[in-house]
Each structure stands twice: as structure tokens, then as C-alpha cells.
Amino acid sequence: MTDAPKDIEALIDIMARLPGLGPRSARRAVLQMIKKRGQLMRPLAETMMRVAETARECLNCGNIGTGDLCPICADDRRANGQICIVEDVADLWAMERGQVFAGRYHVLGGTLSALDDIGPEDLRLPRLMDRVTTETVTEVILALNATVDGQTTAHYIADMFTGSGVSVTSLAQGVPIGGELDYLDDGTISAALRARKAL
Amino acid sequence: MTDAPKDIEALIDIMARLPGLGPRSARRAVLQMIKKRGQLMRPLAETMMRVAETARECLNCGNIGTGDLCPICADDRRANGQICIVEDVADLWAMERGQVFAGRYHVLGGTLSALDDIGPEDLRLPRLMDRVTTETVTEVILALNATVDGQTTAHYIADMFTGSGVSVTSLAQGVPIGGELDYLDDGTISAALRARKAL
Numbered sequence: 001m002t003d004a005p006k007d008i009e010a011l012i013d014i015m016a017r018l019p020g021l022g023p024r025s026a027r028r029a030v031l032q033m034i035k036k037r038g039q040l041m042r043p044l045a046e047t048m049m050r051v052a053e054t055a056r057e058c059l060n061c062g063n064i065g066t067g068d069l070c071p072i073c074a075d076d077r078r079a080n081g082q083i084c085i086v087e088d089v090a091d092l093w094a095m096e097r098g099q100v101f102a103g104r105y106h107v108l109g110g111t112l113s114a115l116d117d118i119g120p121e122d123l124r125l126p127r128l129m130d131r132v133t134t135e136t137v138t139e140v141i142l143a144l145n146a147t148v149d150g151q152t153t154a155h156y157i158a159d160m161f162t163g164s165g166v167s168v169t170s171l172a173q174g175v176p177i178g179g180e181l182d183y184l185d186d187g188t189i190s191a192a193l194r195a196r197k198a199l
Numbered sequence: 200m201t202d203a204p205k206d207i208e209a210l211i212d213i214m215a216r217l218p219g220l221g222p223r224s225a226r227r228a229v230l231q232m233i234k235k236r237g238q239l240m241r242p243l244a245e246t247m248m249r250v251a252e253t254a255r256e257c258l259n260c261g262n263i264g265t266g267d268l269c270p271i272c273a274d275d276r277r278a279n280g281q282i283c284i285v286e287d288v289a290d291l292w293a294m295e296r297g298q299v300f301a302g303r304y305h306v307l308g309g310t311l312s313a314l315d316d317i318g319p320e321d322l323r324l325p326r327l328m329d330r331v332t333t334e335t336v337t338e339v340i341l342a343l344n345a346t347v348d349g350q351t352t353a354h355y356i357a358d359m360f361t362g363s364g365v366s367v368t369s370l371a372q373g374v375p376i377g378g379e380l381d382y383l384d385d386g387t388i389s390a391a392l393r394a395r396k397a398l
Contacts, residue, residue, distance in 0.1 A: 004292065005265050008254060011246045017239065019231050020224030029217040031288055033247070034254045034263055040216065045247035047210045048232070052240040055207060055233045064233055066204050089230055093203065 008034070060131065062107030062124050064089050078104050081138040083131065085157060087111055087145060095143060103141075106131065111149040112156055120156065128157075132166055142170040207233070259330065261306030261323050263288050277303050280337040282330065284356060286310055286344060294342060302340075305330065310348040311355055319355065327356075331365055341369040 004012075008030060016026035033041040057063070058070035065071055072078050082103030086092045092105050108123045131137065140161060144150035158168045174192035175184060203211075207229060215225035232240040256262070257269035264270055271277050281302030285291045291304050307322045330336065339360060343349035357367045373391035374383060 004263060005250075005254070005270075007246055007250045007265075008263065011243075011250050014239065014243045014246060018228040020220060020228055025219030027289055027292065029219055030250075031263075032218050034250065037251045037254070040213065041247060041251040044210075044213045045244045045251060047206055047213060048240060048244035048247070051204075051206045051210050051229075051233065052236045052244060055204070055236070064203060064207065064230075066206075071204075090226055093226065 061105050062109055063092055063105060072104055078102060079135060081136060082141060083137050084141045084143050086143050087150065091143060108153070111144065111153040113149045129160070137166060140166055140168045142168065146173060260304050261308055262291055262304060271303055277301060278334060280335060281340060282336050283340045283342050284327070285342050286349065290342060303334070307352070310343065310352040312348045328359070336365060339365055339367045341367065345372060
């Protein structure tokens, strides 16, 4: 499609399969890389190769690290009895950027979804039950997306722990910091009103 | 920023510098790659490395190939006396996708720009004059973007060939195929009206 050498065609095809890139932006990215072979393309290829060799899923929580255990699961200071449940590693990173959660995580690897035929056995759920026992967890904090599938999964996990003595909490819903009411959807406003707090 | 292993952080940083990707989409792309190490990340890194080693600018026209001459300049059948002037290689690829131009190209590597301080000596213009003589060019076709800088460059090149006997033409401007008048800007409509043709 581009009359470019075969390797460049192949590179564009693979790049175009990455999320957020289409054929057009893949072509632009590849041209940019070729222009900056030394500073951009070679370091990128080398780093990519290194990550492909070393990156592994943490056997405990599903986070990405380089050993059997990710840095968070290997860090005893983070065994504070709290486990934060997230859908995927991107959400774990988002939580870590917040720099406020001091416990450990559990990456589900997706959400329950009737449409996509994803059931409990497709998620990292059995492992969660094991961890609650072995790591003497007292609180499971649900940080799942506020979508239908996310909320279904949240309810499913809450049910799993009914009567177990483990408290199950969820991130608060409300007005985002810096958010303008006029731009918020009605659902968020009514959730924020219902959860109003005394000043 | 992500608490991920250093190599993964580095990979995200480099990816985020590609056009069309920001930090967020770079994170998503990297996670996707890690999930598909075998089918996606390793082939990508290998192809990238290969392209970084082999890709070269054609010494004649500036297109990207693997030898001193790109496949188009190396192909005698494309020496038909026509040279199509494009701003960059992406535009050359776009023209080739059209599968209608049988001549050769000349990639300027940018446009004249007073704002960005890009003058004729920063573009591949001297080489163009050489080629017109050595390749017995009869027509120079300007396929530059319809922007202010593109059109300034077009006029500059047209002036270069005044009195040289080489005819200088430009891509037609008008209504795109499948375009709806209601969605077109006024400038395009008036250009299309001025250039109207008898049916």
C-alpha cells in the first residue's frame, strides 16, 4: 500500500495494530522513527526487546514486574491488610500515580461481561480468595470502572465476601476535583448529591 | 510515574514521543504489547531494529529505500520525463496509493516557512535543478499541501523554472470524490467553481 520496502510495510502493519494507532498514524510514526533512527528508533527497538524478554506477570497479583513477584507484592511494608481490586494494570498505575494507597493490589484482568462471555473463571478471582486468607486481608477496596460491567463485577466480588468478616469498600463517586457541574452527566451529579457530606 | 519497572517506564517515555501518541495512549500501547509479547512485541522490536539498520534516504529523490537509490529511482520505466514534487515521504506514499502517477518523485523534506525559518537551502531544491537536466524532465508536477506554506513553496518552485522550457503544473483543486458540498469549506467551493469543466 505504500510502495515502501517490505520491512517498512511490515513495521507499519504491526504498529497499526497497537491501540490508539491506525494505519495513518502508524505511517506517520514510522516515518518519524526513520528520520530519527539514532535517537528514537534504535533505543525504542532495544528497550522493547529488553521488556519483551524481562516483563512478567506477578504470580500473586497480576501486576507487571520482572520477577515472580512484582515490586509491590515483594514489599512487606505494603502488606497492610488492604487489597485494592483493579481491572487492569493501567488502572493500578493510575492508582499509584495518586500516591495515596499504601496497600497491595489485585489485577482482575478484565470484568465480568455477559456480552463478551467473560465469567468469573476467566478473571483472577480464585487467587483473590487465597490471598485474603494468606495475607490476612481486612479490607477489599474496589477500584473498578464505573461502567455496567465494572459495577456488575463489583457486586459479584462484594457477594463473594458476604459473611467472611472482610469489609468490602468502593471508591467514592462524585464530582471530580476541578470539575464543573455544568459539564457533568446527570448520573454523576445525582450520585454526588446522594453521597453529600457535612462540611 | 507508573511504578513499573524502569525499562517499561523508559519504553512508555519513548513511545509517547511518537506523533499521534501521548503518555496515556503510550501506556495503553505498551501494556497491550506486554500482553502479546510473542505475537506483537518481539516481531515489532525485531522489524524495527531491521528497519533502523537498513532504511536509507534515496540520494536522488529523498524517498526511503534500502539502497543508494529507492525502488522508483532505480526503475527505468519510471523515467518518463515527469517529476512529482511532494513535501515528505508520507505524501509520496499517498500518491503511490492512487496508482495513477507513472513518473518519479522529488521529496522536498518540508516547505518554505518564514515562521519556522526554513529557506530554500534547507529543502532538497538544488538537487531538483540537477535532476531536471540529467533526467531530461519535461514536466514538474507540484503535489504540495494546500496550505499557505505549501502554496508559497509551489510559487517559489514555479519561479525557479520560468523560461526553462519545463512545464510546471499542480494538482487540481476541487470537490473531493464522495464529498458533500454542505460539508466543504468556502475556499474549496469557490476554487472548484472557478476551475469548472464542460461536461
